Amino acid sequence: MERRQDIVLGLIFMGLGAAAAWMATSYTGASGIYPMVLSIILALLGATVVLKAVRAGTTSERKLVDGPAQMLVTIVLGIVYVALIVPLGFYPASFLLMLALPIALGYRRGLYALIVAAVFMGIIYLVFSLLLEKPLPRGALPSLVGLGG
């Protein structure tokens, strides 16, 4: 496991270095030399990691993800949340996340989650919108939800 992971990691960094070096060739004069040198070093270090992994005889167990299902659920809901912040507005989107994510992760005490969500969003509103007066995305339907701040 560990060996294969390190080989892939090294190859990714080699590719990253090579791509960055290739892009740096089009930059004029001194502004191209510095990223060029860095990219080459990055690719070489990637190669070192690959070589080390190939030469390492033993391979120990190392799990990349401990709970793939939970991790994936969190990332997917995180992406959906970020995508919804602008159209829905920050407060409605956040409130939905506060309820949806624990339930998706298997939490079943809905009322408790609702109370925590309400208190937490209340604190956020107090601190960011009232106290610090930071502008947050209002969304297309703030008046309908009544939480648009």
Add this chain to the structure above:
Amino acid sequence: MEFYTQALSKVLTVWPIVAMIGATLLGVFIGALPGLNPVMAIALLLPLTYSMDPLVALAMVSGIYNGSMYGGAIPAILLRIPGTPASIATTFDGFPMADKGEAAKALKIACWSSAVGGIASAIALMTVGPLLARVTLFFGPAEYFWIAIFGMASVGVMVGSDPAKGVMAAVLGLLIGTIGIDNLSGQARYTFDQTWLLGGLDLIVVLVGLYALPPVLQLAEKCDLKGLSAAQLKLTNVPFKPGERRKLIPTWLRSSGIGISVGILPGAGGNIAAFLSYNAAKNASDDPESFGKGNPQGVAAAECGNNADNAASMIPALSLGIPGNVVAALVLSALTIHGLQPGPQLFHQNPVLVGGFMMEMLITSLLIFLLGGAVATRVFAQFQRLPGVLLVPSILILMCVGVYVINGRPVDLWVMLLAGIAGYFLEKLNVPLAPIILGMILGPMAEQSVRRALLISRGDATELLTRPLSAALAIATLLIITWPIVKAMRNKRAGAEI
């Protein structure tokens, strides 16, 4: 000396005091919750302080930093779960003490030791910092280039288990630092024709992603649906016995010294300081067998060591402009946000601000005595009853608000998510994250100094090596990088002989 009294008068006004008390409490709270760490908290807080007075902003940073180092001891002692990586060593004797029914006493010792370590460290910062700043007045661009490289090399080599991966992370950070318009020539680099990339990637955006998302994902993976029961958190107050505190004094002195030395070195953090202090206390003890079985000296050594690292880590950051760890890097970016240039000039141009920050590091350490007592600890322990799955969305939301208010650009949220997912996998593959951040900060400085040095010497690259100071720094850098290779070879030879 005079500027310290001036600074003190600025610090002892309403808002900095309120900020220090609030932030120290918040710091204890953050440290006490496993999954939240001080770097993440300070990164989330910084964007909010943009419009505040710099001394108030720095008061919050020092409160969170010092408070969280103590807060990490609470779950370490009660549950054998270190609240922050720096409190791993606290679990060794803290949890056995709690097991014997001495949890309250262990917490009290942790509180006192944290405060003592923090105070010693702040005093070291106040004395060594200004002296070092005076030395750096002799530095030219060549020296700055080497200092930046030296700082990064040592961080890359010391953090994490594989030096090659550490250095690789540092180079990646340097490369990310080149994104945007080049200041010297106006060339746009790695911008992919996106206007939002012209100014480069925002450090805080990347940092929040890298440091906050991986712990959130791990928290989700653990899928804690219950939180702790009230019975697990029962504490009874135990006063110190006469002479008990005096017995801890040698340990406090030793651990403070170790923590301060570790703090000054770039790369080594609070966890290393705590481990070294713990081992030193064990070696110095008449009864080393009792360590790991609930010896109060072990708790005192670990907690004093990790707090003594804090203020000392600001010494290279404030005097050289080279952050040795990510919190120091955040303090530097807080200073630049307020239009101040870190480095030797800082002490001459803004003595009151620098002195004030040092005072705040001292005062927040003192505050641990007052706020970290039994009552506050009991309150904070109760937060462990909150189920982990409810923390997951809360932190995600805080991350998004924190990142959004920096520039008001939704695109930053995507950058943060991407950085966080990358950070999650990099961490799992033993690639340390701190060098990436330091590379992003030091990269522009390193590039500009090397190009300026070459301009001064009219393109003669030997100039980078022939000045005595720059030559010494270059050799030190070389030694740091080759040291793990030499060590590996020696280990191999030793292995072959057996």
